[in-house]
Amino acid sequence: MENLGIVFALTGAALAALMAGIGSAIGVGMAGEAAAGVVTEDPNKFGKVLILQLLPGTQGIYGLLIAFITLSQIGILGGSADISVAKGLLYLAACLPMAFVGLWSARRQARAAVSGIQLVAKRPDQMGKSMIFAAMVETYAILALLISILSITGIAGLNI
Amino acid sequence: MAEQYTYAVSRIHAREMDLLTGADMEQLLQCSDFREAMRYLAGKGYGNGEEYSDTELMLKDETDKMWSLISELIPDSRPFETLLRQTDFHNLKAAIKAVYTSENAEDYFMGGGSVEPDLILEAVKLNKYGALPDFLADAAAQATESFMKTGDGQECDICIDRACLETILKEGKESGVEIIKDYAELLAALTDIKIAVRSALTGKNKAFARRAMADCNSIDADALSDAASKNIGEVYKYLEHTDYRDAAEALKVSMSEFEKWSDNRIMELIKTQKSNPFTIAPVFAYILGKQSEIKAVRIVLSGKKDDLDTELVRERIRDLYV
Structure with a gap:
């Protein structure tokens, strides 16, 4: 029972990497399909649509970052892995913002990116605006990343 | 799932750029005779790159080209x-x-x-x-x-x-x-x-x-x-x-x-x-838009063939998709 702390903490790290990664994989894949459709008709637009395709990929990186920080905090990557159940649950909770917001925002950002890619197909001069529309969704992934980082780094100092 | 048509819809939206606009139709109307109108359409990619003298043959090839694109994008034509x-x-x-x-x-x-x-x-x-x-x-x-x-x-x-x-x-x-x-x-x-x-x-x-x-x-x-x-x-x-x-x-x-x-x-x-x-809706709309464009081209070409007054032909032209 006393080992459950590390189990909960590791579950949190895994969820952050897993869910944000799944969201990004779906998002980049979807935007890739749209980009391929546009490039089939006009190969010169490859550079422009590639940038838009990559935008939903950032959530996967954020998830990886949260998982990495958690692993180093709980001693999986070296040091003592002696974590109380309460702390383990706190680490799990701290990872959840990135896990859930990562999954959902990557999918929604992909839809905005697909629309942006189709906008670029018709109006290549509107590339900047189409990037802004998709990038707006990124705000919420960054907010979740920030909360997860602050929570994870703050848990270490708690005496529970 | 709506997202399953992402490739098809993106390609169709890119293809919409090749549809004739109101300005293109106006230029077609301004062609001096039937032969010039046919040359103008060939320049816009109508037909299979051949030199056509038969309107219906050209429009049939253009329709077939459209259906060939659709069946390539979405094999289930239902x-x-x-x-x-x-x-x-x-x-x-x-x-x-x-x-x-x-x-x-x-x-x-x-x-x-x-x-x-x-x-x-x-x-x-x-x-x-x-x-x-x-x-x-x-x-x-x-x-x-x-x-x-x-x-x-x-x-x-x-x-x-x-x-x-x-x-x-x-x-x-x-x-x-x-x-x-x-x-x-x-x-x-x-x-x-x-x-x-x-x-x-x-x-x-x-x-x-x-x-x-x-x-x-x-x-x-x-x-x-x-x-x-x-x-x-x-x-x-x-x-x-x-x-x-x-x-x-x-x-x-x-x-x-x-x-x-x-x-x-x-x-x-x-x-x-x-x-x-x-969703599949933009593909469906593209087909209707293309059919409507072909209908408008047929009206203009018939007018050119019969040497009708441009204003009379213009009145009969419907709104275009783009």
Whole structure:
């Protein structure tokens, strides 16, 4: 029972990497399909649509970052892995913002990116605006990343 | 899942850039003669890169090119077959008249349907409709029986036209795609209005008009056929209380003005799909948009061939998709 702390903490790290990664994989894949459709008709637009395709990929990186920080905090990557159940649950909770917001925002950002890619197909001069529309969704992934980082780094100092 | 058409829709939106715009149509109108108009269209990518002298051949190649793109993007053509039903039912009419009168059916058959005209002709000749798809088999059996009993071509036509509209409405509902459903509803309503006007102008009774009309949600076929049995003014009065009140204004000008208004109304419906990034709807709208463009090109080329006044031709051109 006393080992459950590390189990909960590791579950949190895994969820952050897993869910944000799944969201990004779906998002980049979807935007890739749209980009391929546009490039089939006009190969010169490859550079422009590639940038838009990559935008939903950032959530996967954020998830990886949260998982990495958690692993180093709980001693999986070296040091003592002696974590109380309460702390383990706190680490799990701290990872959840990135896990859930990562999954959902990557999918929604992909839809905005697909629309942006189709906008670029018709109006290549509107590339900047189409990037802004998709990038707006990124705000919420960054907010979740920030909360997860602050929570994870703050848990270490708690005496529970 | 809406996202399964992402590649197809993105390619279609990119292709929309190749559709003729109002400015392109204006330039086509300004061509000095038929040959120059054909050269202008060849420059816009019409046809297969050959030098055409036959308008219909060029437009057929352009239509085939469009369907070839659609089948490459979405191999399951079922959602788009609703657009082929009018051709299928037209060919059924031609086949029945060819078998039961001395007319030569091949002169009236239209290409581009979902069922081969020869298959329809063979079924009608044998009076066995098992080889035909269900939607056509039932209508064929009914129309043939009606024609054999009464010998009245008009009764046969209204039986087939109504079956056509009912098939389109049914397929629209079953497709689960909002734009196909709305298109079917609009097409049925506009056809019902056309039937009402023709019935009123030719003094047909209510039963005739009602038999010809399909039941749709935006028109009360009972009330419209009742109005049609009275006079044309009653039809206009009925339309005032529907979504089609502008139709009365167009009808007061002429039937061809109403047909132009109808085509523009369909165009207004599908134009919403130009900015839809997902679902099959933008592909469906592109097909309708391309068909409408081909129709407009045919009008201009016919005008050029017959040396008609440019202004007269311009008046007949419908709104374009882009």
